[in-house]
Amino acid sequence: MGVAVSGWRLARAVSVTGQLGVVSGTAIGVVLARRLQDGDPGGNMRRALASFPDQAVASRILERYFRADGRQGDRPYRAVPVPRWRSNRQFLELTVAGSFTEVFLAKEGHTGQVGINLLEKIQMPTLPALYGAMLAGVDWVLMGAGIPVHIPPALTELAAHRPATIPLTVTGAESSDDFQLHFDPAATIATTGASLPVPRFLAIVSSNVLAAHLARSEEGRPWGFVVERPTAGGHNAPPRGRLTLSEHGEPVYGPRDEIDLAQLRELGLPFWLAGGYGNPQRLREAQEHGACGVQVGTAFALCEESGLAPELKARAREQAAHGILEVRTDPSASPTGYPFKVARLAGTAANPLADPARRRRRCDLGYLTVPYRRESGQLGYRCPAEPEDDYVSKGGDPADIDGRLCLCNGLMAAAGMPQSRTGSGVEPPLLTLGDDIHGVLAALSPDGRPYHAADVVSHLLAG
Template identity: 60%
Template sequence: MAPVAEPSDLPALIQGGMGVGVSGWRLARAVARTGQLGVVSGVALDVQLARRLWLGDPDGHLRRALAHFPDTEAAERILRRYYVPGGVAADRRRFRPVPRPSLRPNRTRTDLTVAGNFAEVWLAKEGHGGLVGVNYLEKIQLATPAAVYGAMLAGVDYVLMGAGIPTEIPALLDALAARSPVELTVDVAGTDERHTVAFDPSAFPEVGPLPRPRFLAIVSSDVLAMYLNRSSVTRPDGFVVEAPSAGGHSAPPRGRMRLDASGEPVYGPRDRVDLAKVAVLGLPFWTAGGYASPRGMAAAGAAGAAGIQVGSAFALCRESGLDPRLRRRLLQRVAEGTLAVRNDPLASPAGFPFKVAEVPGTLSEDDVYEGRPRLCDLGYLRTPYARPDGGVGYRCPAEPVDEYLAKGGAAEDTVGRQCLCNGLVAGVGLGRHRPGGYVEPPLLTLGQDLGFLPDLLGADGDYSASDVVRYLLPE
């Protein structure tokens, strides 16, 4: 475990690690340069690396980062396979496939995962001495060890993880810092047999011991915080305590799921976090979800928090990784008062409620959703399951229904499921063009508290990451 941080060492503001590529290196670097914690999203960085190289890496940033990657042979293999000088034509974005996560070893996938995380963190840290973190989903267990190692090779300062119970991450960070082989337990439906995904740092060039980043567990209840704190093996270095209004995935309500008149989950008194119980654990914590204002910052401090985590305010700023056209459309709808963000209980294949911003032309619209062929070719949210022959298969409730049923899935689990993987990738301008002219539509996520925007929007209807920091931390 990393040394316990003194209060003066802790950032007052954590920029949330949002979506796929929304919290990219440009945004994280901009926040880190203000003295706060900039965070990159660690989800699907292998696909993003491959696709941006396929588009020609026009500014040369990724090739510059790969030139510093310790495994020069792996970097050369990636460039040979995916880099297209000048990029492919805009209407031919069919992209060379990237191997999907699985228990079976695949060197191409491992190279891309390690290098993609390295490049994103390296670029976020380039040219300044500020703090940079990386955010992962516990649900995406198959990619975690290689992804974390890549981020650590670039000197990542913090690792954050939510959407699950990350009991094994502190020990994983300890082992990777020593460059020791690791195994991470993988949940396999339909069996009690333990399955693991293995990763051996010695497969990459010797770099010596690595600095061990601090680990922040993203939790939605004081009960989970106390559970993780019970043992030195599972204890994180701090917590981000997230309320249901935060963007992306959120924990389902405790107890029986009830929906309101608009079909959204109803949260009650049992879902309110007792921050006093978190504070008494003695670890630093940050609050998230509805705290994006000076008043929210003050309330967090009064509850004993080290600060707050803010996502949506940064997701809509100029340095955001969102496709610029979609970002402008979101801001316009906010200005018009027409933007709604729905907490959809069905959209995510992971089974967690997921915030969907309702924007014309995106998967939030029924006709766009119905017009998309069901398929699963990225596979980050696939669930491993035990096959009758004793092997392990993979299924996703957003894949074709007949395929899902043939793998033992239940028909009711397929209703309303969205392909978050392709939708979120499309939201940052990397959607795939398929035969016949079909283009993957985007899916956008934001938090449900957007009250900060009138204070941030300038005369030009826009604002920067540094504007957000100044608004939340006025001098």
């Protein structure tokens, strides 16, 4: 999970080279709201919103969030509605418009293909985010961190502007409960258009079992797979079996975590490999194993077009060039409980010398909250990175709390849009990168100097 790192600029730069550029759809409504509050330099958000099919929605968003002069000093960003089972109109409109804007800009001025990436685990914004991307003509949808078996049928419904439904996972739900996420496009956005093309769907998997399960599904069969190894940046699948930690406190992966590519090939669906494939030798190797290609994150994250805050990017490149940038697979940082890769840079939430307790816990973006069933049968929402007392009072296990970082705020800050609050300062950024950061930069930026997305693509294809 990254927020706006693979933003429209990076996806566009990759797409114009003839490869598939992918925008991140995570917290995309917040990204749009904050860019508008920062004055929308260059007018890109407003240009995209001018093409949004429902101009009344676009106007409401501009009125609410656009500040021509940006925020004054460290004034806080305006609060945005948090995701809920039955999200309010404002949330739905902002999410549809957010992913529309991102895909619209990534596709602007060329004929290349663009995809959008969403995490299955972040369920509540999924349908409006997909619909907004489809209104902008997204060509591919990529989804991991869960079992995305309900997505292909939802894409078919949304393409016809029909209501779509996916199940909501609720902790403590009883067998008689029926928590579904329902999104009716026509109730949110006025569109008069014909049916939209159905994007191709790639499921991101880390095991043969999940790949086989999805491939067997009649309705939920993906077009293909991205197979992600635990060296990849962002979240990683946990190791199979009992969790063992190394002497450095990192999850230990073994042969059982290796995907069997021969078995995968037998499923007969196209696949791409990810996790440490950011060089020409590994690309060739992947192709020799029958892959169509590779998915690369780390090499692009530090290029000029990525959405990471320029200062953070430059520091990460410099430290990597000196061989001192440490990337750690943290078993407890992510509220999801999945291992999460953190770059241990000074001034970030993952600085080894920082005391995480110094950041006052709060949960105001809420993308990783988990819905749980209260005794009354109503839904509550909790996140192990929220204030401890709140989490426990909502029935959360105190054992879940230790070491959790607020990914929502940390990743927004890494994308240059940190919340600032009177009295408690500015949210520190959190940077995720893959294990192969040194290998990647040795080829692309041995001296720490800037490089471009096109350099990454030509390096990969040079072999």
